[in-house]
Amino acid sequence: QQQVKQSPQSLIVQKGGISIINCAYENTAFDYFPWYQQFPGKGPALLIAIRPDVSEKKEGRFTISFNKSAKQFSLHIMDSQPGDSATYFCAASIVPFFGNEKLTFGTGTRLTIIP
Amino acid sequence: NAGVMQNPRHLVRRRGQEARLRCSPMKGHSHVYWYRQLPEEGLKFMVYLQKENIIDESGMPKERFSAEFPKEGPSILRIQQVVRGDSAAYFCASSPPSLRLYNEQFFGPGTRLTVL
Numbered sequence: 001q002q003q004v005k006q007s008p009q010s011l012i013v014q015k016g017g018i019s020i021i022n023c024a025y026e027n028t029a030f031d032y033f034p035w036y037q038q039f040p041g042k043g044p045a046l047l048i049a050i051r052p053d054v055s056e057k058k059e060g061r062f063t064i065s066f067n068k069s070a071k072q073f074s075l076h077i078m079d080s081q082p083g084d085s086a087t088y089f090c091a092a093s094i095v096p097f098f099g100n101e102k103l104t105f106g107t108g109t110r111l112t113i114i115p
Numbered sequence: 116n117a118g119v120m121q122n123p124r125h126l127v128r129r130r131g132q133e134a135r136l137r138c139s140p141m142k143g144h145s146h147v148y149w150y151r152q153l154p155e156e157g158l159k160f161m162v163y164l165q166k167e168n169i170i171d172e173s174g175m176p177k178e179r180f181s182a183e184f185p186k187e188g189p190s191i192l193r194i195q196q197v198v199r200g201d202s203a204a205y206f207c208a209s210s211p212p213s214l215r216l217y218n219e220q221f222f223g224p225g226t227r228l229t230v231l
Contacts, residue, residue: 006157032217043119043206043222044158051217089157095217102148102171103220105157 004092006106013113019077021109023090026071030092034103035064035075038087047088048075051095080113087111117141119209119223120189127229134194134201136226140209146170147190148220149182152204164190165212197230204228 006023013019023033034049050057050064050073057064063076077084090106120139128134140147145166150158160174164184175182179197184190194201204227208220 034219036222041224043208043224045222046219049217049219093217102160102163102174103150103158104160105150107157 004090004104004106006090006109008109009107010110011112013080013111015080015082015113015115017080017113019075019080019084019111019113021075021088021090021111022072023074023092023106024070024072025092025104027092027094027104028071029094030104032093032095033064033066033073034091034093035062036089036091036105038089038108044089077111080111082113082115085111085113119207119221121205121207121223121226123226124224125227125229127231128197129231130198131196134197134228136192136194136205136207136228138190138192138207138209138223140190140207141221144209144211144221146210146212146218147184148208148210149190149192150206150208152206152225154203158206161192194228197228199230202228202230 004025035047036044037047038044048059048062061078066073087108087110089108091103093103094101147164149161152158162175162182163171179195181193204225206225207223210218210220
């Protein structure tokens with residue numbers, strides 16, 4: 001019940017295209033859903049995050065779509081650029097009253113943007 | 116404001132030796148998390164600590180692994196009698212304390228442990 005399932009495992013998109021990565025979760029107690037970007041040899045960095053009280057959040061070229069009833073959320077990268085080539089992880093967590101909670105990560109999507 | 120610092124960045128140990136991984140959180144952050152990333156896999160939670168307290172160690176293997184975050188100094192993840200299966204990247208993250216808000220976890224660059 002703690003799993004977060006992520007697909008696809010790898011994705012190749014042409015420059016300028018839209019990259020879409022999907023995640024699904026089981027635990028209905030999750031109420032914080034971030035996406036992390038990781039470059040080779042580096043630690044993950046927060047890209048964008050959403051709480052379940054909204055169905056969509058947009059920051060620049062990055063958009064999270066959230067479907068609470070389906071327990072699914074996705075990352076859309078518009079106008080994909082070669083610099084977006086990285087591994088992307090979705091994650092989920094519970095927001096406690098005080099402090100924080102562990103992140104449960106998906107298995108990652110290796111995105112490659114080709115010219 | 117320096118980010119989360121981890122050292123060493125690369126660590127090579129022979130089977131049976133001890134590995135000590137260090138993490139200095141960002142300034143003002145009192146919460147530290149350790150995650151392990153096996154090759155071609157996502158990050159798996161290991162332990163969540165606050166100063167001098169272990170809050171959640173549900174992801175820690177029962178044997179050989181321990182973690183601490185003393186009042187002074189960095190957080191330490193200690194692996195005793197390492198085996199080849201311990202080879203992985205170990206990431207530390209930190210966050211500030213909060214009340215009913217979720218604070219971003221900032222990740223360090225990781226320590227890549229190789230067990231020969």
